[in-house]
Amino acid sequence: MYTTDTIAAISTPPGEGGIGVVRLSGPQARPIAERLLADGAALKSHTLHYGHLHDADGTLIDEVMVAWMQAPRSYTREDVVEISGHGGAANMQRILQAVLRAGARSAEAGEFTLRAFVNGRLDLTQAEAVLDIITAQTRPALDAALGQLGGRLSDEVRAARALLLAALAHIEASLDFPEDDVPAPNVQPQLAQAAAIVVRLLDSARAGIIYRQGLRCAIVGRPNVGKSSLLNALLGVERAIVTPIAGTTRDTVEESASIAGIPVALIDTAGLNAGATDMVEQIGIERSRRALASADLVLLTLDASQPLTEADHEVIATLREAGVEQRLIIALNKSDLPTQLDEHNLRDMLPDVPLAYTAALTGDTTALERAIVAAALGGTQPLAANAPLVTSARHRDALARAAESIVTAQAAVGSVPPDLLAVDIRAALNALGEITGETVGEDLLDQIFSKFCIGK
Template structure:
C-alpha cells in the first residue's frame, strides 16, 4: 500500500511538448522542501494558501536555473489532497520538465504512485469513494454524455442517493434496537416495513442503471465486416470523419485491422475496420483474416457490408446468419450510387459511402442496437462492478429482512439483516472499505491524479 507520511511529486499534464506543463507536489513539509529550490519574492513556506508567486526554479546543489515558473500554494486542509501542496507551472519542454522532476526527486520528494493524490484526498476526507472514482471517470470520458454522468458523481449525487437510502434503513434500525434494548416494555411498536420497502425500491433503481453506466464508461465495440472490397474502409472513414483507412479497388488492401473511437449520439464506440473475409490470399492477408475473426468474437455489434454491384458471394448469406446469431448485426447494401447496383434484399440498409446516402439511417439503426443509451440523461448511474456488487448485497439483506418480518422472526434477526445492508452501502461510499479494494481502485488512475 502507498506511504502517506512523505512528500510526493508527479507531472499533472500529459507528457510531451506543450506551452505549459504542471507539476504537482503534496505532503507534510512539501512547502519547506521547495524553499531552497524556488527563487522569488517569497519563500513557498511563507506564502498563504491559494496564492501565486513568479520566480525561478533552481538546482540547490549548483545554483543553476532550471526554468522560469509560476508557483501556486495550497494550505492544508484547503487543498485537493487535504495536505500542504504546491503546483509548479513551467514551460512544456520535455527536457526541461525532466530536469525539474529529477531535481525534485533528489531533494525530498518521491514519485507519486498512480492515483495517489486522489487517494490522499479520500483518506483525508476531501472526497468519498464514489467521488474519488468519478475523478478517474471524468478524465477518461470519451463523450459529452459520459463526461456529464461522471461529473454528476463527482459533485456527490450518487453519495446523496446512498445517504438517503441509509437514512431509511437507519430509522428502522433505531426502531428495532429500542425494542431490543428495552424488552421489559409491555407495548410492542410495529416496525416500519414500508421504509424497508422504499429502501429496496431505491436500491433496485440504482441497480437498473448499471448497464447504462457501463455503456458510457467502457463504450461498445462495433466491427465493420464483409468480403474484400465491400467498402468497409470507406465506411470507417465516413464514421471517423477523416481518411484513416486506405481505400482501393484492389482486393485485400486492408491486411490488418484499424480501430478508432467515435461518439454515436453520446455513446462511446470503438470502431474496427477489418480485413475482408475470403478464402485464399497470401500469408499476410490470411493472418489479417484470422485477426478479423478474433475481433468479431468479442464484438458487441457487427455492421456487415455487401457490395451491391456484385451481390452475395458463395456462402456469404450463411456467414451473415452465423455472425448475426451471436450478436446484433446490421446488414448494409453498399455502393447504391453505382449504375450497376442490384436491388437491396429486404432488411438491408441501402448505403453509398461515396455520397453519404443512407448513412444517417445506419447511425440511427446502430444507436437503437444499444437501448441502454437512452439512459444517458439520467441524474445518477452506477458504473463499476464494485458498486453493483455492494448494492446486490444490500438488496439481498433488505429482502432477507422483509422475509424475517413476514415470518415473525425475532427482532435481533431483522437487526442483523439491516446492519448488513448498511455495511454494504458504506462500502460504496468508502466508510467501510478494505485496503486491497482501495489499492485496486486507485491503481487504475493516471499518475498525477
C-alpha cells in the same frame, strides 16, 4: 498504503507544453519550495509567487510561478505546492529531481487523490469521478463524471443508507426488549423506499457504463460490400483504403468514433473469404475472426444492390457458429443503388437482428447509427437532460448486491426473528458503503487508485 510524508510528481502530461506543473503535497511541501526558490521570500497561501528555482549547489533550474495552498484549503487537505515551469519532458524531470533531492518522495499513481479521500475532502465516488473526468472521451461521459464529482451519486446512496439505518435502528430497539412480547417492528416502508432508490440507480447503470467505457464494434462481411467505406463514413474521415478490388483490406483497422456521444471503437476487418489462398489474406481473415470474438457489437455488412451470394451465406454461417446473433446488427449497404437483396429471406435466416439501410458512398449512416445506439443501450433511453448516475461496473455490482439483500429482507419481515432480518439489512448497508467508501477494504482502495496516473 496511506502515509503522511511529502510526495511530489509531475502533474501535467508528458510531452512539450507552454507550461508544466510539478505538484507537492505534505508537511514539507512549503519548506522545500522556499528552499529551492532561495530568494528569501516567504510564500503566502493561495497567492502566486514569481521566482527562480535553484539546485542545492546554486545552479539555476528554471523561471517559475509557485503557488502554495495551505492545509486544509487544498486538493489533498494537506499543504500543497504547485510549481509551474516551462513545459517539456527534460525540464519537468529536472524540477522534479530537485524537489526529490530536497526531501520529497515520488508519488504513487493516484496518491494525491487518495490523500484527498483519506482526509475526507472527497468520498470514493468523487475520487473515482476525478479519474473519469480525466479520461472522459465524450460530452455525456464528462457530464456524468462531473455530476458524480458534485456528489449526485453519493447523495442518492446516502439517502438509501439513511433509510436502511433507520430500519436497523427500529429492529435493534426491539431487540433490546426481548422479554416484552411486542410485535416485530414494521420496517417495510423504509425498505421499500431504499429499494426504490437502489433500483433507480441500477436502471441508469447500463447506459452509464456504455457512455463511460464505450464499446467495440467489428465490421464484418464478404469482400467488397463496403466495410471500409462504412468505417470511413462513420468516422467522417477517409481512414481505410477503399477500392473496387475485392480483398482490399488485409489487416484490421481500428479507430475510435463518437456515435451519439457513445465512444465506439470501430474495427474494419478483412473480408471473410472462404476461398482465400493468399497467405496475407488468410492471416487477415484470422484477425477478422478474432475481432469478431472480442467485439461487443458485430456489424454484418451486406451489399443490398445484389442478391445474397454464396460468400454472404458462408459469412452468416460463420457468425452463427461464433454465436454472435445477440450482438449483431445488419447494414444493408449500397442502398443508393436499386435494391436486389431479398430482405425477407434474410430475416428468415437471422430473425430479430436489427437491420439498417446504409449508403456509405454518400455518407448516409443515420439509420445505422440509430441501430447502434439502440443496441448499445438496450431499450434504455439515450441521455437527454440528465446524465446517468451510475457509470461504473464497480458501483453497479455493489448496488446489485444491496438490492438483493434488501429484497431478501423485505421477504423476511414478519416471518423471521428480527436479529436475522438485521443481518440482511447490514449486508445491504455494507454494499452501499462500498460505493461511497464508508465500508471499503484497503485492497479495493489499492485497486481503484492504481488506475490513476502518477501526479493525480
